[in-house]
Amino acid sequence: MSENNDDHSSENQSETELIQQRLSKYKSFTEHGINVYPNQFKRTHNILDVLEMFNTNDVPQNKVIIAGRVMTRRAMGKAGFLNIKDFSGQIQVYSNNTLLNENGYFVFTELDIGDIIGVSGETFKTKTGEPSIRVESITMLSKNLYPLPVVKEKDGVRFDAFADVEQRYRRRYLDLIVNPDVKNTFVLRSKIISEIRSFLIGRGFLEVETPMMHSIASGAAAKPFQTHHNTLGMDLFLRIAPELHLKRLIAGGFEKIFELNRNFRNEGISIKHNPEFTMMEIYQAYADYSDMMTLTEEIITHLVKTVLKTDTLTYGDKTISLKTPWEKKTYLGVIEEKTGLNFRPFLNTNDPSVEDAKKMAQSIGVDVKKCHTFWEVVDEVFSGKVEGTLIQPVFITDFPKAMSPLAKSKPEEHVLVERFEPYINGWEIGNAFTELNDPFDQKERFEQQVAMKKAGQAEVIEMDEDFIDVLRVGMPPTGGLGIGIDRLIMLMTNSPSIKDVILFPLLKKKEN
């Protein structure tokens, strides 16, 4: 598409017939002195405005100027109908050879589906009662050279949908033009995110931005993407979590902050995982995990109420009630409830035996071949047998300390921490704790992580010495909460795959 050739109508001999035809139309417009890529076009209304005129007046006769993409054409002799779509909606327009001047009529007859045009005319209703515009002038705004997938619809049934999933993701712009549900999902996504921001800002939280590039990839247990800064000669990682930087800000005197932005994890892609995903983390000084629990309920019920106008979610064939208060169950308690396995007696054992845990897990058919530590086995039981059953909202609380290196111990039971994860629809949609602010304890926990890595555990939370220094300076008692925004949006938009809520999900580069 970038030859030094002024004759764009013959750019590429190998183009298909359809594209050749469009190019020759482009040429013929140009020969008629029509600029098909003008700089400017002023609308008086968007299409929804025009449609609303028909609500207040049965047959309005208003002069309007609208613009949009031609979605369908129905030509009859020297007259015809088009459907034009802008962001707000779609409307039918009518014209003929007497309404239009010579150039206008030429454009009208030569138009293609996919062209972007501006039209002006008067609103009216056709014989069949369809709100329409009688067009007196047409302006070409952008010529469609690569044909759109054509989707037609009758009585709510869609014909020849643009359904190839791979093409939909690779060419999302076509997906958005042609599949209205896709556009709606991303409009909802935007509303959800802006509602989260205004909710938190209304509660006195400050939105902050911390680095995406870290010299130590810590704050979570995950594989990072690596990159390199040339002038500094320094390897860097894309962040896997903003946690440790946000706590630095709490130590610095910020008391209510949040960050809503991307994390990057160099791991498998699945229906629930994209390598870059949107995470929100909230930190509040002088609060603890029970405050975060209340906040979680408030945020999510508020979102569902304001954006979806309901307190009940439908996901696939499941119905989820968000009525508060949500249930609370302890981690080990819910494991026992769902599997009959009681791991509590091991809490007070200094070095519980992996083999004991494996025997228990295997007794209920959990595959634990890859587990290296006692608590990995327990977590395998949880994720294999418990998670998927947590459909209605529930807070899973009081995780074992060994699994939670950044959370503060419970004062009355040091082997457990003040931590919870909210589950909805069988998905972990967040993670929260009373933040560990004791530098001695934090250092030990990091060291345990390092030891676990040596023992063979694949992913641990990396040691960050500088963060220990932060805690030595002193961080107030703090509650922290993370919410996985993509999964929340999947839930709220009834989307089966994370790719349906990310505009441009990561796909392999297509060679040919």
Added chain:
RNA sequence: GAGACGGUAGCUCAGUCGGUAGAGCAAGUGCCUUUUAAGCACUGGGUCGCGGGUUCGAUUCCCGCCCGUCUCACCA
């Protein structure tokens, strides 16, 4: 990373028990001035994902590869 399934016209799909392919929509031409999946008639459009092998002949059978979907693994 493993398995199952898929990739045929711009889109949605059919088909070829091995003899280089069809439909609808879209496109082109003609007719048609209130249609709406507009209609009628005619026409064009395909390296059947890519590369090998078997065969007189492969889009079809075999092998490898690429891309995707799903499941599993990984990912608290």
